[in-house]
Amino acid sequence: MNIVFFLLTLSAFVLAAGHEITRGPGAMAALAEGALKAAEGAVPLALGLVGVMALFLGLMKVAEAGGLVRAVARLLAPALARLFPEVPAGHPAMGAMVMNVAANILGLGNAATPFGIRAMEQLDRLNPAKGTATNAQVLFLAINTAGITILPTSVIALRASLGAADPAAVVAPTLAATLFSTGVAVMAARLLQGRPTPPPPACEESACEENGAEAVAPVPAWACWLSLVALLGFIPLMAMYGTVLGPWIVPSLVVGLLGFGLARRVAIYEVFVEGAREGFAIAVRIIPYLVAILVAVGMFRASGAMEAVLGPLGRLLAPLGVPAEALAMAGMRSLSGSGSFGLLASYLKDPAIGVDSATSVLLGTIYGSSETTFYVIAVYFGAVGIRRIRHALAAGLIADLAGLVGAIVICRLLYP
Numbered sequence: 306m307n308i309v310f311f312l313l314t315l316s317a318f319v320l321a322a323g324h325e326i327t328r329g330p331g332a333m334a335a336l337a338e339g340a341l342k343a344a345e346g347a348v349p350l351a352l353g354l355v356g357v358m359a360l361f362l363g364l365m366k367v368a369e370a371g372g373l374v375r376a377v378a379r380l381l382a383p384a385l386a387r388l389f390p391e392v393p394a395g396h397p398a399m400g401a402m403v404m405n406v407a408a409n410i411l412g413l414g415n416a417a418t419p420f421g422i423r424a425m426e427q428l429d430r431l432n433p434a435k436g437t438a439t440n441a442q443v444l445f446l447a448i449n450t451a452g453i454t455i456l457p458t459s460v461i462a463l464r465a466s467l468g469a470a471d472p473a474a475v476v477a478p479t480l481a482a483t484l485f486s487t488g489v490a491v492m493a494a495r496l497l498q499g500r501p502t503p504p505p506p507a508c509e510e511s512a513c514e515e516n517g518a519e520a521v522a523p524v525p526a527w528a529c530w531l532s533l534v535a536l537l538g539f540i541p542l543m544a545m546y547g548t549v550l551g552p553w554i555v556p557s558l559v560v561g562l563l564g565f566g567l568a569r570r571v572a573i574y575e576v577f578v579e580g581a582r583e584g585f586a587i588a589v590r591i592i593p594y595l596v597a598i599l600v601a602v603g604m605f606r607a608s609g610a611m612e613a614v615l616g617p618l619g620r621l622l623a624p625l626g627v628p629a630e631a632l633a634m635a636g637m638r639s640l641s642g643s644g645s646f647g648l649l650a651s652y653l654k655d656p657a658i659g660v661d662s663a664t665s666v667l668l669g670t671i672y673g674s675s676e677t678t679f680y681v682i683a684v685y686f687g688a689v690g691i692r693r694i695r696h697a698l699a700a701g702l703i704a705d706l707a708g709l710v711g712a713i714v715i716c717r718l719l720y721p
Contacts (some may be wrong), residue, residue, distance in 0.1 A: 307692075309679075309698060310598070310601050313601035313602065313604065314600075314601050314604055314605075315611050316603045316608075317604035317607070317610050318604070318608070320472070320608045320610045320613060321333055321608040322361075327363075332609075333605050336604055336607050338601050338716075339604055339606060339608070340603055340604050340607070343602065344596055344599070344600050346699065347592065347595040347596040347600070348592060348595075348596070350595060350599075351589070351592040351595050352588070355584070355589075357419065358417075358418070358419045358584035358585070358588045359580075359584035359588075360419075360581070360584070361416045361419035361420060361583035362419045362422075362580045362581060362583055363576075363580035363581035364558070364562045364563070364580070365404065365419065365432050365564075366580025366583070367562055367563060367571060367576050367577055368565065368566070369397065369403075369582065370566060370576045371566045371568075371569035372538060373400070373562070373565055385403075386663055388444065388491065389444065389445075391431065391439065392431060393431075396427065398430075398441075401420060401421075401427050402424040402425045402445055403418050404423075405420035405421040405424050406448065406449075407455075409452040409453065409454060410454060410455050410456075416558070418684065419587075419697075421445075421449055421685055422685060422688045424445060425685050425688060425689050426444060426639060426688070426689055428442050428445065428689075429689040429690075429691075434563040435690065436690060436691060437691070437692075437693040438691050438697055439467040440494075440498045441601075441619060442635055442691070442697075443498065443695060444494040444498075444700075446701060447490040447697070447700040448487060448491065449681060449685070450676045450681055450701040450704045450705065451483060451486040451489070451490040451674070451675055451707070452485045452486075452487070452674075453483045453484055454479050454480065454673055454674065455476070457479045459646065460475050460669040460672055460673050461475065461476070463646075463649065463650060463669075464653065464660060464669060467660045468660060469660045469661055469665075470659070470661050474666050474669075475666055475670050475673055477671075477672050477715075477719065478666065478667075478712060478715045478719055479673040479712075481711065481715045482670055482673075482674035482708050482711035482712040483673070483674045483708065483711075484711075485708075485711035486674060486711055487704070489703060490700060490701075490703065490707065492701045493699070493703040497699055498696060510708035528558070532675065535645065535713075538583055559632065563577070587688050590687070590688060591683070591684050593687070594686075595683060595687070597677050597683065598680065598682075598683035599680075602640045606640065606641070606644070611636050614636070615629075615632045615633055619632045619633075626717070627713055630646050630652055630658070630664065630666055631664075631668065631712075632709075633647060634648060635671050635675060635705065635706075638671065638672055638675045638676070638677065639678045639679065639702065640679055646672070649672050651670050652664075653664070653665050663716065663720035663721075666716055666719075666720055667713065667716040670712040671709060674709075674711060674712050675704075675705045675708040676704075676705070680700060681701070682697055
């Protein structure tokens with residue numbers, strides 16, 4: 306991460322200095338303003354996460370105390386054991402990762418971040434070399450970056466607000482693109498990790514209880530298959546009725562988890578407050594990491610370095626029918642969530658593109674099928690003090706590229 310941080314700032318400085326010399330004053334002032342604005346925006350962004358982090362980590366704590374997280378981990382153990390051989394069977398990290406992936410699938414980015422940080426904390430308890438990312442942590446981050454998504458809620462809401470005839474037109478291509486990018490992300494992380502870590506012994510009951518979950522009986526195989534069938538059946542249901550079911554998800558999640566805890570005789574109020582307190586501490590702890598990465602990204606954007614990189618690529622791919630806006634969206638999405646959403650809104654409002662055009666669906670699909678990789682690395686790894694990220698950035702960027710390719714291909718097939 307040290308090299309990435311320095312290269313982003315150095316390339317921005319060199320390009321701005323060149324513009325300052327060749328085009329006259331102004332480039333350095335814009336670079337300084339971009340850096341300062343990014344630094345100022347990092348703290349409100351982190352503070353804005355406090356409430357969300359407190360809410361969902363409070364709910365997560367209730368789920369852990371009631372044994373739900375560990376039960377979910379055991380339920381999906383056959384699949385997860387192949388993906389994460391370094392994590393013991395039944396470990397709380399498994400359940401936390403499942404809840405994070407589920408939140409991403411439903412388009413609940415605000416919920417996915419706290420669940421993801423909880424998963425990183427649990428994975429870090431298995432880390433023999435603190436400060437260095439493990440294979441499991443890198444793979445989890447790559448999967449999170451690809452993010453299988455059934456319901457891209459923010460894109461659907463934006464399209465609806467602009468009067469699109471079919472706001473949910475991005476659902477099917479986004480699901481297809483994210484399925485492809487997730488597969489590529491897993492392969493990239495596996496190929497880049499080098500020699501795999503040998504599988505550990507099963508999680509001891511006492512060790513699991515120390516991690517905040519009570520002992521839960523093994524789940525029978527038929528229950529695993531039934532849950533998988535239910536999940537597969539839920540995908541087309543959300544694709545068809547996502548706009549109707551979407552508003553029910555968060556309230557149902559709150560009531561459902563609290564009700565589960567109450568049924569399991571958990572002191573839900575006290576446990577929720579304990580988890581919320583942890584969420585507040587995490588939100589404050591990640592502020593320095595956010596400042597660092599947002600300043601570097603802000604300088605990179607303000608200097609025009611991103612346009613300098615994407616411009617030649619856009620001209621190269623134009624004969625293939627790939628609009629320049631698609632590359633700009635993909636590049637911005639990897640760097641900035643708010644910036645990419647603002648860029649998407651500006652494109653959809655542009656009469657030359659229109660909200661119902663094939664290009665608008667492609668841009669929305671690109672937004673929904675990729676992630677702010679630099680932000681995710683800063684937040685997830687910063688929360689557990691990871692400084693050596695190993696191949697995490699490469700795997701994340703490969704997943705972003707796969708999402709772009711998948712979005713272009715599926716949109717060309719569906720909207721020729």
